Amino acid sequence: MFDINRWQEIFQTLRKNKLRTALSGFTIAFAILLFTLLFGIGNGLKNTFKKEFAKDSMLSIYIWTGRTTKPYKGLQSGRQIQFKNDDYKFLVDKFEDKMQMVSPRIERNVLAIYKGEQNNYNLRAVYPQYLTLENAVIETGRFLNMLDLQKRSKVIVVGRLVEKDLFGQLSALGKEINIGGISFKVIGTFSDPGGDNDERFIYAPFTTIQRLYGNTDELNSFGLTYNPKLSVDEAIVFGNQINRAFKEKHSVDPRDQGAIRVANYAEGNKNVSVMMFVLNMIILFIGIGTLIAGVIGISNIMVYIVKERTKELGIRKALGATPKSIIGMIMLESIFVTTLAGYIGLLIGTTILKLLGSSLEKYFIINPSVETYVVVGATIVLIIAGTIAGYLPAKRAARIKPIEALNDE
Amino acid sequence: MIKIKKLHKSYPMGNDSLHVLKGLDLHIKEGEFVSIMGSSGSGKSTLLNIVGLLDTHDEGEYYLNGQLIENLNEKKAAVLRNKFLGFVFQSFNLITYKTALENVALPLYYKGVSRKERQEIAMEYLNKVELGDWANHLPSELSGGQKQRVAIARALVTQPKVILADEPTGALDSSTSHAVMELLKEINREGMTVFVITHEEEIAKETDRIVRLKDGVIISDEKTNKSVKA
Numbered sequence: 001m002f003d004i005n006r007w008q009e010i011f012q013t014l015r016k017n018k019l020r021t022a023l024s025g026f027t028i029a030f031a032i033l034l035f036t037l038l039f040g041i042g043n044g045l046k047n048t049f050k051k052e053f054a055k056d057s058m059l060s061i062y063i064w065t066g067r068t069t070k071p072y073k074g075l076q077s078g079r080q081i082q083f084k085n086d087d088y089k090f091l092v093d094k095f096e097d098k099m100q101m102v103s104p105r106i107e108r109n110v111l112a113i114y115k116g117e118q119n120n121y122n123l124r125a126v127y128p129q130y131l132t133l134e135n136a137v138i139e140t141g142r143f144l145n146m147l148d149l150q151k152r153s154k155v156i157v158v159g160r161l162v163e164k165d166l167f168g169q170l171s172a173l174g175k176e177i178n179i180g181g182i183s184f185k186v187i188g189t190f191s192d193p194g195g196d197n198d199e200r201f202i203y204a205p206f207t208t209i210q211r212l213y214g215n216t217d218e219l220n221s222f223g224l225t226y227n228p229k230l231s232v233d234e235a236i237v238f239g240n241q242i243n244r245a246f247k248e249k250h251s252v253d254p255r256d257q258g259a260i261r262v263a264n265y266a267e268g269n270k271n272v273s274v275m276m277f278v279l280n281m282i283i284l285f286i287g288i289g290t291l292i293a294g295v296i297g298i299s300n301i302m303v304y305i306v307k308e309r310t311k312e313l314g315i316r317k318a319l320g321a322t323p324k325s326i327i328g329m330i331m332l333e334s335i336f337v338t339t340l341a342g343y344i345g346l347l348i349g350t351t352i353l354k355l356l357g358s359s360l361e362k363y364f365i366i367n368p369s370v371e372t373y374v375v376v377g378a379t380i381v382l383i384i385a386g387t388i389a390g391y392l393p394a395k396r397a398a399r400i401k402p403i404e405a406l407n408d409e
Numbered sequence: 410m411i412k413i414k415k416l417h418k419s420y421p422m423g424n425d426s427l428h429v430l431k432g433l434d435l436h437i438k439e440g441e442f443v444s445i446m447g448s449s450g451s452g453k454s455t456l457l458n459i460v461g462l463l464d465t466h467d468e469g470e471y472y473l474n475g476q477l478i479e480n481l482n483e484k485k486a487a488v489l490r491n492k493f494l495g496f497v498f499q500s501f502n503l504i505t506y507k508t509a510l511e512n513v514a515l516p517l518y519y520k521g522v523s524r525k526e527r528q529e530i531a532m533e534y535l536n537k538v539e540l541g542d543w544a545n546h547l548p549s550e551l552s553g554g555q556k557q558r559v560a561i562a563r564a565l566v567t568q569p570k571v572i573l574a575d576e577p578t579g580a581l582d583s584s585t586s587h588a589v590m591e592l593l594k595e596i597n598r599e600g601m602t603v604f605v606i607t608h609e610e611e612i613a614k615e616t617d618r619i620v621r622l623k624d625g626v627i628i629s630d631e632k633t634n635k636s637v638k639a
Contacts, residue, residue, distance in 0.1 A: 322483065401464060
């Protein structure tokens with residue numbers, strides 16, 4: 001295989017038969033190029049899909065309250081259900097092993113003022129672990145921590161757009177913002193892939209806000225992420241369990257749809273995962289289709305090449321070439337060309353995908369790319385196909401009597 | 410050098426079979442210059458193919474250089490061809506994309522000679538057929554006579570025991586034919602056994618011994634009178 005003489009002979013044959021070499025190389029390169037592009041675009045679609053449906057953590061469950069719609073156990077309908085701090089304890093005690101994190105939440109619409117600038121924002125009082133629920137990324141400073149909650153510090157973390165609204169090009173970090181007459185210090189800023197709305201939130205320590213506004217133990221809602229070990233179906237069951245438990249605790253009719261509300265992302269996940277599966281199948285289908293086309297192309301060319309060379313092979317045999325050396329020569333040529341061409345196709349394909357980059361975003365294609373192992377795998381499939389396609393006619397050519405090959409004009 | 414006893418060969422033709430060689434006996438000694446004469450269909454090409462190990466025989470015995478040829482697999486045949494036999498074909502059978510020098514060097518490649526040595530030896534033989542200046546030309550740039558001389562150089566390059574020439578002048582005009590025959594004669598004078606197949610009386614007359622073949626049997630085997638060699 002690594003006999004230098006043999007490689008010299010092969011390189012010479014390839015060099016002197018440029019058209020033939022280019023043709024088979026082109027087939028392979030083109031197949032791999034198409035494969036890479038189609039697969040990359042498919043992945044781009046998948047990325048769009050993921051982004052659209054994965055704004056917040058995919059494992060989230062939100063729980064909030066409303067008025068009862070049905071009388072129950074002697075209680076009238078229209079009664080407002082109110083979560084309190086003991087509901088938080090209740091949730092943690094009862095479902096701790098099924099949750100990754102949980103945070104109570106108080107939401108207020110507030111007017112925030114900094115020097116001449118002012119604007120209305122959604123203030124959310126939460127626990128530090130709430131950050132994971134939102135998929136938010138801290139850009140400067142830090143998020144809330146437990147010490148802030150213990151000390152009931154007057155600190156806030158603001159969204160990127162809050163900073164832009166109130167501070168323009170300046171950094172908000174360390175500045176004091178007036179919210180409802182009380183001064184809060186900005187300790188961090190964040191960005192959020194969820195979009196503009198999610199970047200206009202202000203986060204404050206749960207305990208601080210609970211004390212400042214009303215000084216009660218009331219809260220609005222809970223946000224939690226369920227244990228990733230739960231399957232989608234188990235997570236849906238878990239959401240229903242929470243719903244039932246709170247209805248029982250607050251004496252709400254189990255059939256009451258208004259008093260306790262649970263938004264479970266797992267339900268959406270189920271649809272998303274089905275869609276993802278379909279999308280994956282389509283991509284797989286495209287990939288396999290392209291590969292088959294490539295395999296057929298290279299097979300045809302190999303058969304043609306061997307046929308075209310019958311006479312040459314006969315001459316070589318008459319001059320003392322063994323069948324093995326004939327087969328070896330054709331196979332090595334084929335493997336060499338397909339490997340090189342496959343690599344070129346792969347390079348061109350990935351380069352085009354890189355250049356396309358974000359320019360196709362309006363066609364719902366985000367970051368089109370292909371995993372290296374997929375393309376390498378595809379190239380290997382074509383190499384093997386080309387080898388087999390070359391092997392069969394090569395074997396026949398090697399077996400043919402030299403005299404017949406020589407008479408083949 | 411070549412010894413054939415009761416050689417038979419037939420080709421299947423549908424349900425029938427065509428009996429081409431019907432029990433040939435032939436003995437060619439080392440250093441002989443022999444021609445096989447016969448019209449087309451006489452079996453002369455079949456004989457050459459069998460002698461050249463390009464085809465197998467059905468019955469009889471064939472000794473090449475004292476070695477009984479039987480049950481030859483493709484690999485052994487290839488090695489023997491490379492070692493003992495040099496071919497010259499009517500249609501030259503040069504590889505079109507290789508230069509004259511590379512064509513001559515090719516048998517040495519299959520003999521396992523290194524590239525540099527191959528080039529040197531091939532050049533030496535090209536000079537011998539007076540085509541040293543054409544070493545880097547492709548066959549398409551050469552005349553018929555030149556092509557055949559390249560083919561002869563290629564046949565000689567492995568220093569075989571026998572040169573087998575199948576209608577070596579069939580595609581050449583008479584003066585070039587004569588030049589090619591002179592070259593073969595010269596090679597023969599150096600001690601090489603040369604075995605020519607032809608249907609042209611003129612060509613056969615230039616050899617030392619003429620074996621006439623008709624319908625698969627030898628009808629005559631005689632030395633030419635101009636022969637000066639034993």
